[in-house]
Amino acid sequence: xxxxxxxxxxxxxxxxxxxxxxxxxxxxxxxxxxxxxxxxxxxxxxxxxxxxxxxxxxxxxxxxxxxxxxxxxxxxxxxxxxxxxxxxxxxxxxxxxxxxxxxxxxxxxxxxxxxxxxxxxxxxxxxxxxxxxxxxxxxxxxxxxxxxxxxxxxxxxxxxxxxxxxxxxxxxxxxxxxxxxxxxxxxxxxxxxxxxxxxxxxxxxxxxxxxxxxxxxxxxxxxxxxxxxxxxxxxxxxxxxxxxxxxxxxxxxxxxxxxxxxxxxxxxxxxxxxxxxxxxxxxxxxxxxxxxxxxxxxxxxxxxxxxxxxxxxxxxxxxxxxxxxxxxxxxxxxxxxxxxxxxxxxxxxxxxxxxxxxxxxxxxxxxxxxxxxxxxxxxxxxxxxxxxxxxxxxxxxxxxxxxxxxxxxxxxxxxxxxxxxxxxxxxxxxxxxxxxxxxxxxxxxxxxxxxxxxxxxxxxxxxxxxxxxxxxxxxxxxxxxxxxxxx
Ligand code: AMP
Ligand code: MG
Numbered sequence: 001x002x003x004x005x006x007x008x009x010x011x012x013x014x015x016x017x018x019x020x021x022x023x024x025x026x027x028x029x030x031x032x033x034x035x036x037x038x039x040x041x042x043x044x045x046x047x048x049x050x051x052x053x054x055x056x057x058x059x060x061x062x063x064x065x066x067x068x069x070x071x072x073x074x075x076x077x078x079x080x081x082x083x084x085x086x087x088x089x090x091x092x093x094x095x096x097x098x099x100x101x102x103x104x105x106x107x108x109x110x111x112x113x114x115x116x117x118x119x120x121x122x123x124x125x126x127x128x129x130x131x132x133x134x135x136x137x138x139x140x141x142x143x144x145x146x147x148x149x150x151x152x153x154x155x156x157x158x159x160x161x162x163x164x165x166x167x168x169x170x171x172x173x174x175x176x177x178x179x180x181x182x183x184x185x186x187x188x189x190x191x192x193x194x195x196x197x198x199x200x201x202x203x204x205x206x207x208x209x210x211x212x213x214x215x216x217x218x219x220x221x222x223x224x225x226x227x228x229x230x231x232x233x234x235x236x237x238x239x240x241x242x243x244x245x246x247x248x249x250x251x252x253x254x255x256x257x258x259x260x261x262x263x264x265x266x267x268x269x270x271x272x273x274x275x276x277x278x279x280x281x282x283x284x285x286x287x288x289x290x291x292x293x294x295x296x297x298x299x300x301x302x303x304x305x306x307x308x309x310x311x312x313x314x315x316x317x318x319x320x321x322x323x324x325x326x327x328x329x330x331x332x333x334x335x336x337x338x339x340x341x342x343x344x345x346x347x348x349x350x351x352x353x354x355x356x357x358x359x360x361x362x363x364x365x366x367x368x369x370x371x372x373x374x375x376x377x378x379x380x381x382x383x384x385x386x387x388x389x390x391x392x393x394x395x396x397x398x399x400x401x402x403x404x405x406x407x408x409x410x411x412x413x414x415x416x417x418x419x420x421x422x423x424x425x426x427x428x429x430x431x432x433x434x435x436x437x438x439x440x441x442x443x444x445x446x447x448x449x450x451x452x453x454x455x456x457x458x459x460x461x462x463x464x465x466x467x468x469x470x471x472x473x474x475x476x477x478x479x480x481x482x483x484x485x486x487x
Contacts, residue, residue, distance in 0.1 A: 001048040004056060009069035010107065011098045013181075016205060019198045021073035025066075026095055027116025027126065029159035029171050032062025035134065035442060036450045037155040038141050040458065041177060044152065046102050052155060061175045062157040063115055070098040070110075074118035078192060079185030079252025080302050082286055087192060089185060089252050090120025093128060096181055107209070109181050110154075114173040127163045130156075131439045132487030133172035134450055136263040138438070140176070142430045142457040143260050148238045149231075150260035151178040156450075158442070165486045170443070178259060180210055184303040185252035191306035203310060206256055221310040226319045229300055231258025233323050236296040237330035241338065243269035243366045243429070245289045247279040248485070251302045265483035268429045270474050272359035272366040280482040297323045338370045339402070340378070340421045341409050351405060354398050362390040365473045367429050374421025377414050378406040426460035427471045433478025434470060 014021065037052035051057055059065050066072065074091040081089075094113040101107045113136070114128030133156045143150035154175040161171035182202070190199035207214060207224050217223035235258050239246065245267050246253075246260065253262035267278035274290040282288070287295060300323060304316040328349075335352045336344065359369060369388070373381045382399040389395040412420075434453055441449040456470045 002046045003048065004051050004054075004060065005067065007045060007047075007067060007069075007100045009067065009071075009098045010101055011069075011071045011073075012107075012205070012209065013075070013096060013099065013109070014071040014073050016201060019195070020202070021075045021091075021096065022119050023072065024074045024095055024116075024118045025072055026063030026097075026112055026173075028063040029114075029157065029161045029173060031160040032058040032064065032157045032173075033159070034058050035130070035156040035158045035172065035447050036137060036454055038137070038153060038454065038458075040141070040144075041152045041154045044102060044106070044108060044177065045100055045154070057155070058157050061112065061155055061173055062159060063112065063173060066097070072097050072112075072115075074120055075181060075186070076120060076189060077183050077185035077252055078189040079183065079250050080188070080299075081250040081252070082282075083298075085188075085192070086252075088120070088189070091118055092121040092124050093118070093126040094176075107179060108152075108177045109179065111176040111178070111181055112173055113176055114171060125163065127161070127171045128173065128487060129163050129165055129169040130158050130172040130442060131169065132264070133174040134439050134442060135266070135435055135487075136174050136176070138430050138435055138450070138454055138457065139263045139266055140260070141454060142460065143244065145458050145460050146238075146242055146426060146429075148242060148244065148260060149235055149258060151176050151255070151262075153177070158447075166484070178255065178257065178261070180206070180255070180257055182206055182256040183252050183261070184254040184256065184299060184306070185250075186256070187303060187306040188251060191309070196309055199306075199309065203307075210257060219311070219315070221307065222315050222319065225304065225307055225311060225316065226322065228256065228258060228303070229319050229323050230326055232296050232300060233326035234258070234330050235260065236292055237327050237334060239292060240289075240331055241334035242426075243272070243289075245269065245276055245278040245287075246292065247282070247287055247483075249287050249292060249295045249299060251299050254299050254303075264487055265485055267432050267481075267483065269366045270431055270479065271363040272356060272369075273363075274356065274360060278483060279485060281485045293324075293327060296327070334424075337424045338421070340374060340406065340417055342420075343409050345405065345408070348405075351398075351401060354401075358389055358391060358394050358398055361394075362388060364388045367426060368471070368473065370425040371422070371427050371471075374418050374425055377417065378403050423461055427463055428456050428460045428467070430457055431474055431478070432481045432483065433474040436478065436481060 039049040072095045076090040095115045097110040117126035137153040140153045157173045163171040211224040214223035247265040255261035265279040276289040438449040
């Protein structure tokens, strides 16, 4: 276990120099205080969880002090936002404080979001409000607990600093961690500004640090791009299987590591709705739930375009072709497991599609349906779940197919079935209304609800005593909450 001043830094991105990032110091928050910390994320830095409660912790991650070895930098990148190219974005309100490595040799970027203005702030104030910082913290840790690759969050620091959005709010900072903060948009920036030398330096950096095994391949950059395609196909399959809607899949929000990155107006589905749009500003539904699949490929094509100086167009196209089949195979595999199946049959895709259509028509809760499906034998479970459906004949027809399919799948006890299914079907997810309750309490100075919710979501598959209220469908006020992009 380490104390706060014992972290070991190795700032490899900062060393790439001023073409890639700019030195900027954090702007401190007034009266910084700990809102919530993640013990699991603390462990990744070998930090003693007790240090989170010390005043120096809130001062550090509230922008007041810094380690001598930290080299705070704002990164430059660009990206396609809602399909259109924006030539310069960059860290407008976040700073890469430095890269730390733990005793296991893993490297973690520490990124302080809400740290004040930078050369890339454009019209923004460089700040993040408490509500969006709490949402990012809860979502990244909850996704990780579900087994969905994501950036991590160490803590949220609240403050008295006024920040103006639609109304006056309070500023906060979230300390985000990831093995890299490089986005598709980094490559796009050097491609569109026609800086091939810097682009090559960036590509070498990513290859050496994050895809070293690709070095062994005849065409290392192509192997790396293929790997990025594969990781994205797997990631988006997980989003779709677990009902996660990112909301702002711009290429500047896509990680080069294929992890969930940059949280805005995201949502987990309550009722199943393929057409769900979680981003209030997404009028055309570009980033609707079901569009995440083709948008994943669109974003990879944008990255491919930026890689044309290194890889032939034909090879890039071939690699892009891997995306859909891989996505489909991963998605179907996850959905089979969610349905309790251990084998594969040709018609399984249809079984899933029929079920989702029925759930869509009846507004069935996506998470609770699968959890309850595993509570008992297939026959008993479908008999109980039947009441949730409006189209009873449709559901009965599906239920017959499902029971027959389960029977063909193999012999196992109800207990085996429950164990297997509950291990992949969470009881607790970060519903928007749960996040909203925690935010409302935190805005009035009570952080206990954020902490409790974080705790519950850190074990989403385990039934936790006394936590029934976190495993309910939303109340009327909490359905279809509109989350604005302002954060
Ligand atoms: P996002 O929509 O959060 O992915 O942000 C898009 C771009 O706007 C990024 O370059 C951000 O750094 C920048 N940005 C967002 N909010 C602010 C803010 N309050 N101040 C400065 N820059 C911001
Ligand atoms: Mg962003």
